[in-house]
Amino acid sequence: MGIATLRRNPREHTVFIHTFHTTTFNTCKRFYLHSCDRNFMALDYSGMEKEQLIKLLNKFETRAGYGILFEPQKEEFLDEMENCTPLLKQIHEKSIEGEGPEHILIEGENYHALKILNYTHKSAIDLIYIDPPYNTGSNDFMYNDAYVDAEDSFRHSKWLSFMSRRLKLAKKLLKSNGSILISIDDNEFAQLKLLCDNVFGENNFVDCIPWKKKSPKGVPPRNMMVNTHEYVLVYQKSSDFSFIGVPRDPSDFPNDDNDGKGRYANSTQNIRSTTKKPDQAITITEPATGRTFTDTWAYSEKELNRMINENELVWPDDDDGQVRAKDYLDGKRNQQKALPSEWISSYGERDGSFPNVQKNTEMFKSMVPDAQFLNPKPINLMEYLISVTCGKDAVILDFFAGSGTTGHAVMNLNSADGGTRRCILCTNNENEIAERITYPRLVAAINGWQQESKKGSPIDVPGTGAALVYFKIDYLLKLEVQDETYRSLQYKTGALTRLKNHTFRTIYHDSDRVKEIRPNFLVASGITESNAPVYSVIVYDDEFIEKAVEWCHEQGITENVHFFVFSYGMFAFEDDFPETKLEFTVEAHPDAYLVSLEAADKIGV
Structure with a gap:
């Protein structure tokens, strides 16, 4: 492992070619970070001679790059x-x-x-x-x-x-x-x-x-x-x-006029405008003394009068001072x-x-x-x-x-x-x-x-x-695709569908329904982060889609319903669903999971 810095200046170039044989370099080259020519990095170095590698490295020296270099180690x-x-x-x-x-x-x-x-x-x-x-x-x-x-x-x-x-x-x-x-x-x-x-x-x-x-x-x-x-x-x-x-500390706001506005800080807020335009100057008057202050303010005349009437301004001790606003804890746009x-x-x-x-x-x-x-x-x-x-x-x-x-x-x-x-x-x-x-x-x-x-x-x-x-990771041996393999996989992915929607409580299976449909669909329920009910309906045979929908209607289940329908591919039998007021999604299983695994395999390499 090493840090690789590549620049035109040879003093900034960390030389490593003489320490790596061809195969090692071929595996390491993928781990240059940033600014690397992707066409260059995509070459296959396994069959190249040393002279070819040196030529390519000389070419690569002209390209700026910085990053980390390490030889990938296989996990058994x-x-x-x-x-x-x-x-x-x-x-x-x-x-x-x-x-x-x-x-x-x-x-x-x-x-x-x-x-x-x-x-x-x-x-x-x-x-x-x-x-x-x-x-x-x-x-x-x-x-x-x-x-x-x-x-x-x-x-x-x-x-x-x-x-x-x-x-x-x-x-x-x-x-x-x-x-x-x-x-x-x-x-x-x-x-x-x-x-x-x-x-x-x-x-x-x-x-x-x-x-x-x-x-x-x-x-x-x-x-x-x-x-x-x-x-x-x-x-x-x-x-x-x-x-x-971080939540604001109420102790930083020790003052309270007991006027319902809450606590305010000893420090105050500047209310003068950062843009000075004399033609937009407004004169305000301190009620207690009659002193006047003219300036360009960050607030409209109407808002300034409201703040004066509601005692939200702090007046200076002398005429050269600044009029400022009380800094209320509850008035903070961001309470953090x-x-x-x-x-x-x-x-x-x-x-x-x-x-x-x-x-x-x-x-x-x-x-x-x-x-x-x-x-x-x-x-x-x-x-x-x-x-x-x-x-x-x-x-x-x-x-x-x-x-x-x-x-x-x-x-x-x-x-x-x-x-x-x-x-x-x-x-x-x-x-x-x-x-x-x-x-x-x-x-x-x-x-x-x-x-x-x-x-x-x-x-x-x-x-x-x-x-x-509590879950444990289990494994199913990959066999030649056949009916019983897919059926077995569908049954074994039930825990995945529950985890996906956090539906861990089974509310229907092998109950008092007609015997023929007992093993053909299962309904599990859970609660979303917003405390709304959510349901997973696992349909083990597309022939029972309609009956599963009917069961949901009978139970008054109308929304947040997710169907997982057994299929030999990504076809989820959407057209087999009857017209319904159910708000639902549908997914083909187990292929949806298998496709996800294939994508993950390409990521985690």
Whole structure:
């Protein structure tokens, strides 16, 4: 792995050709970022002689470019699972019914989880937060079933290959006004920044935000520099994104005239116009003294008179001063204030850390007593990041769920402000992390737990009462296309259709209907982010479309209905639907999912 800077000036040219053989160069050339001639990069170098390669490089030197260069490293599971179709299986015994929207935990390889989500949640995610392995070389990053140590010559290339595949898939999940926040430290910060510039676009870089994780303690190191911080890299999907900002502090508005207008600040607002036109000057009079002030104002004469009559102006002590307006908290167009670059450290503990690591670890151990996970992210950091980045009805994804802090934070925020945020968490079960850490943490967050007080006695911490749906990634062997294969696949994609519409409660199947239609369609219900009912109707045989529509009419279901009709192709039998007042969509299954997988395969390479 290396950084490549190509310019006409030979001093700025990093020479690497003599260290790479032809095949290596052929695989590496795809990872130049920005300003590269796409025709040049599309050439096949595998059969070229050294002289031809040098000639092409000399030609390439005349073209400006800057970026990151690494040799892609194959993940073995991609070959192992090449002939398998990833699916979801709902684990009902681990799902928890509760209040509000269901949160999702997906156990399995996050690469396949992202491919599945490219079908169920494409362009549907408001915020992605991830805390990937930092690749410290100290058993924190596993690649092909082996930890990558600091001496591995392909250490950075393996990590970049791993991240590149997943970030490309993740980008497709974001809404146009969505964003991704990535925690990282110094080990891969520089490489990650360049990789994200390539995946999301350099123009979509928003900020790099440092946060203080601890205060320096003990004997200073030899170089007298103590690393106390990590970073959060922020990228947007497009310019439609904007931070929500930080709520304004009422203590900054200490004054109140008890006139119903609310609190106002000691500071005041300038009401003079920036454009000076003498012919547009207006004279206003202070009621208490009769003093007059003539100027060009930012308001009309009618509005100025209203402000005078309603005591919204502050008059100067002398005639040379400026007339200004009271700065009301309730009068702010934007009730949030902007975030400075150091915004995280500004809202931490007294020493600027966010927060006390020991305090956060103690809480985690109380929630999951048997866990050995010692580095959970601070929950109030996560609550803060989420609250200033997206709205109360946001869909949030974390595909490196780890200790489950993101899910816990989302549940806490919903409990605090009545939000309907949904959280999707993805984690593998390496070292049983999903079953022994992530899931128990979420159960404790939902049901409550006991935590030791400062005096040593246990105290009950109330749960959030949230709902959780647990999935495991399952696989179906790809066989020659035949009727029973497609039928099997259709039945096994039922969990995908439920996840796509968040319809997890089955309201009809094998009930008191005529025996012949019992296995032929299923209806599941759920609630949208706006608390409206939504329905998924899975039709296993197109002959029963009309009966499925009739059933919906009988139940008074008229809108937000999504039909998934079995088909051997992308034909969804729209013409077979009877005339109806139903507001519905229809999709061919399982082909709609298979087509989505093919598209995802092309993205995540």
